[in-house]
Amino acid sequence: MYRYDNHDQTLVEERVAQFRDQMARYRAGRLGESEFLPLRLQNGLYIQRHAPMLRIAIPYGMLAGYQLRGLAKITRRYDRGYGHFTTRQNLQLNWPDMDDVPDILAELATIQMHAIQTSGNCIRNTTSDQFAGIALDEVEDPRPWCELIRQWSTLHPEFAFLPRKFKIAVSGATTDRAAIQVHDIGLRLWYNEQGELRVRVLAGGGLGRTPMIGDVVRDDLPWEHLLTYLEACVRVYNQFGRRDNKFKARIKILVKALGIEEYRRRVEEEWVHLKDGPQTLNQAAVDAAKAHFPEPDRRPVAESAIADFERLRSENRSFARFVTNNVTDHKVPGYKAVTLSLKRREHAPGDVTADQMEAVADLADRFGFGEIRVTHEQNLVLSDVPVDELEVLWRELEALGMANPTVGTLNDIICCPGGDYCALANAVSIPIAQALQERFEDLDFLYDLGPLDLNISGCMNACGHHHVGHIGILGVDKKGEEYYQISLGGNATDDASLGKILGPSFFREDVPDVVDKVLKVYVEQRHEDERFLDTYRRIGLKPFKERVYA
Amino acid sequence: MPDSLVHVDHLIAHGELAAENSWCVSYDEEALPEQRPAIVPLGLWLANSSDAELAPLLASDTELTVSLAKELKASPLVAVNFPAFTDGRGYSLARLLRERFAYPGEIRAVGDVLVDQLNYMRRCGFDTMALRDDQHPEDALRALNAFSVRYQTDVQERTAIFTKRLENS
Numbered sequence: 107m108y109r110y111d112n113h114d115q116t117l118v119e120e121r122v123a124q125f126r127d128q129m130a131r132y133r134a135g136r137l138g139e140s141e142f143l144p145l146r147l148q149n150g151l152y153i154q155r156h157a158p159m160l161r162i163a164i165p166y167g168m169l170a171g172y173q174l175r176g177l178a179k180i181t182r183r184y185d186r187g188y189g190h191f192t193t194r195q196n197l198q199l200n201w202p203d204m205d206d207v208p209d210i211l212a213e214l215a216t217i218q219m220h221a222i223q224t225s226g227n228c229i230r231n232t233t234s235d236q237f238a239g240i241a242l243d244e245v246e247d248p249r250p251w252c253e254l255i256r257q258w259s260t261l262h263p264e265f266a267f268l269p270r271k272f273k274i275a276v277s278g279a280t281t282d283r284a285a286i287q288v289h290d291i292g293l294r295l296w297y298n299e300q301g302e303l304r305v306r307v308l309a310g311g312g313l314g315r316t317p318m319i320g321d322v323v324r325d326d327l328p329w330e331h332l333l334t335y336l337e338a339c340v341r342v343y344n345q346f347g348r349r350d351n352k353f354k355a356r357i358k359i360l361v362k363a364l365g366i367e368e369y370r371r372r373v374e375e376e377w378v379h380l381k382d383g384p385q386t387l388n389q390a391a392v393d394a395a396k397a398h399f400p401e402p403d404r405r406p407v408a409e410s411a412i413a414d415f416e417r418l419r420s421e422n423r424s425f426a427r428f429v430t431n432n433v434t435d436h437k438v439p440g441y442k443a444v445t446l447s448l449k450r451r452e453h454a455p456g457d458v459t460a461d462q463m464e465a466v467a468d469l470a471d472r473f474g475f476g477e478i479r480v481t482h483e484q485n486l487v488l489s490d491v492p493v494d495e496l497e498v499l500w501r502e503l504e505a506l507g508m509a510n511p512t513v514g515t516l517n518d519i520i521c522c523p524g525g526d527y528c529a530l531a532n533a534v535s536i537p538i539a540q541a542l543q544e545r546f547e548d549l550d551f552l553y554d555l556g557p558l559d560l561n562i563s564g565c566m567n568a569c570g571h572h573h574v575g576h577i578g579i580l581g582v583d584k585k586g587e588e589y590y591q592i593s594l595g596g597n598a599t600d601d602a603s604l605g606k607i608l609g610p611s612f613f614r615e616d617v618p619d620v621v622d623k624v625l626k627v628y629v630e631q632r633h634e635d636e637r638f639l640d641t642y643r644r645i646g647l648k649p650f651k652e653r654v655y656a
Numbered sequence: 657m658p659d660s661l662v663h664v665d666h667l668i669a670h671g672e673l674a675a676e677n678s679w680c681v682s683y684d685e686e687a688l689p690e691q692r693p694a695i696v697p698l699g700l701w702l703a704n705s706s707d708a709e710l711a712p713l714l715a716s717d718t719e720l721t722v723s724l725a726k727e728l729k730a731s732p733l734v735a736v737n738f739p740a741f742t743d744g745r746g747y748s749l750a751r752l753l754r755e756r757f758a759y760p761g762e763i764r765a766v767g768d769v770l771v772d773q774l775n776y777m778r779r780c781g782f783d784t785m786a787l788r789d790d791q792h793p794e795d796a797l798r799a800l801n802a803f804s805v806r807y808q809t810d811v812q813e814r815t816a817i818f819t820k821r822l823e824n825s
């Protein structure tokens with residue numbers, strides 16, 4: 107885990123004092139509503155349907171146990187005793203009192219956390235792979251690089267008033283678990299044939315109203331230049347991104363308008379002047395960043411313990427299901443990563459109670475070196491569990507309602523807050539997720555369907571990533587009525603793609619039936635071991651359309 | 657933006673309230689103001705380059721080419737306009753002027769300049785900032801000094817945080 111030094115701590119504390127001052131000026135009428143707006147947004151404070159909403163940053167999804175306990179305390183004291191983990195690896199509080207926000211931020215600072223740049227037209231919290239540092243397919247741990255980017259982007263004086271929000275994601279593995287192709291800037295760390303670390307820089311991806319897949323700006327950037335190159339990329343966007351129309355202000359529109367060659371030319375031209383400047387990284391700086399993410403002190407796990415685990419797994423069907431779906435292989439033999447499901451019918455996807463937060467923090471201390479990760483699928487991960495403790499952990503998770511063995515299945519729905527909370531919504535989304543979870547809860551059926559991403563958003567903004575769901579559901583508004591549009595074939599990982607709309611939208615009650623028909627077509631048409639996505643890619647939209655609108 | 661003259665009496669200079677301010681600002685693209693010295697739109701300034709009592713006002717969408725940057729060096733002051741406080745292009749312009757083109761004179765922020773932008777502006781190379789009329793200068797001075805630390809290098813700070821940390825450890 108990254109630990110703050112005096113410098114980091116001073117910065118977040120001064121930020122709290124600054125916001126307290128801004129809030130006081132706002133309350134005293136010395137700071138107007140529209141002038142206060144970007145200031146509060148850059149401190150994570152939205153005004154929502156029922157109440158303010160506070161979005162707390164969890165840099166690249168990493169949380170320590172003591173931080174999660176601190177968050178639990180905050181949700182109890184200032185909110186309703188629960189929080190909501192988001193697809194951008196943040197935590198949202200849905201019911202804080204606006205005047206408490208400076209105090210909440212002050213409490214966050216005591217646990218080395220903040221809400222800086224979780225919203226607003228600035229560089230947002232950088233996201234990454236939830237299996238960073240432990241994945242079998244990783245070539246470079248992205249976390250130190252994310253941390254360097256976090257520092258570079260936090261309160262960057264030139265980029266606090268960009269044309270629009272700006273999101274960066276980093277992957278260091280051969281499988282992309284950070285959705286880098288649908289971010290404003292996506293970074294992929296890789297090694298060339300000479301064994302040198304390089305950065306592939308993509309720009310212009312994004313969801314929202316005009317979803318796009320990012321283009322490669324530079325394939326083989328030497329790592330030393332990461333920050334100066336990012337500075338050039340963002341500066342070109344700051345200067346040339348459209349500011350006349352907020353729907354056309356994202357970098358994707360600029361890259362599209364200029365063409366990737368012209369965008370690249372401008373970035374390179376800018377970068378020539380920044381290259382080798384003071385922000386150029388060196389080995390010592392990177393080593394210092396890496397020192398914050400050491401290998402935990404893992405005890406060796408005996409061969410016999412691994413054999414015992416395999417035996418338990420074959421004897422206990424429930425445990426076996428959990429292992430198959432929620433447990434991921436680890437680069438160290440004898441260790442596994444465990445995904446804690448935050449998907450239960452009784453809750454909105456991603457919601458966690460304060461009691462659960464504390465319990466998870468305790469489990470992390472007992473089983474996972476006190477570390478928790480937040481996934482962009484709105485789940486939590488314990489990243490370092492010895493196999494001989496998996497069964498005990500599983501029992502504890504069962505008791506907490508976090509052992510749903512459905513990770514990666516249709517039931518593991520990504521869902522935005524929608525009309526129940528969000529002022530921008532055209533339709534509710536949480537009840538749709540719940541209706542689908544209720545309809546498709548038979549585990550054998552879910553497993554038979556195999557890996558399936560179903561994503562729901564309550565409006566065009568696409569917070570729920572519906573464009574990149576294998577099945578995407580979007581709430582639309584027609585003459586004041588809620589309808590749902592369904593798309594198929596989206597994907598957020600390596601071969602990213604955007605879903606295609608099936609056809610006219612549906613009533614809320616009909617959504618589960620429609621999804622059911624879509625699944626039936628898949629089940630009938632699939633080749634052996636073919637994922638839903640691959641069947642769709644092979645047979646196209648037509649057979650689905652014919653069945654659904656028959 | 658108004659075409660008329662704007663007097664800037666809320667001027668922050670080098671981290672303090674300015675003792676005096678002689679420059680007035682005119683947004684009129686066509687005619688020169690009577691008053692001097694005056695900050696006038698870039699086009700007018702270029703057309704009247706022999707008048708030493710004029711200084712250029714850069715619009716936020718100015719493309720700072722090498723030849724323009726060269727011409728600007730003739731003026732002791734370059735003003736950058738913020739048509740709206742949410743328009744962040746001026747920050748990049750100031751950094752470019754200072755860092756890439758080594759502009760030696762005074763860089764001034766004018767227009768929709770609010771208390772909470774000053775800290776960033778100073779770091780991007782603005783020497784003087786003319787606050788919008790309704791802003792409170794005492795709030796401005798406090799906001800200017802909200803931070804004693806920073807993560808990035810900028811016009812004032814030339815040593816990266818990671819380098820400093822290594823030096824201190």
Ligand code: HEM
Nearest residue numbers: 192193194312313314315521522523527528530567568569
């Ligand atoms: C409840 C309050 C929320 C509000 C008011 C809100 C607002 C917005 C807005 C205005 C956009 C549009 C961006 C664009 O034009 O591209 C957006 C996009 C997005 N939001 Fe939210 N959001 C909220 C909650 C969430 C939550 C809970 C999540 C995660 C679960 C989330 C994640 C995202 C993501 C991933 C995008 C995709 C846009 C992109 O990167 O291209 N938001 N949101």
Ligand code: SF4
Nearest residue numbers: 522528531564565569
């Ligand atoms: S997708 Fe729309 S409805 Fe859902 S959280 Fe985002 S802005 Fe709100």
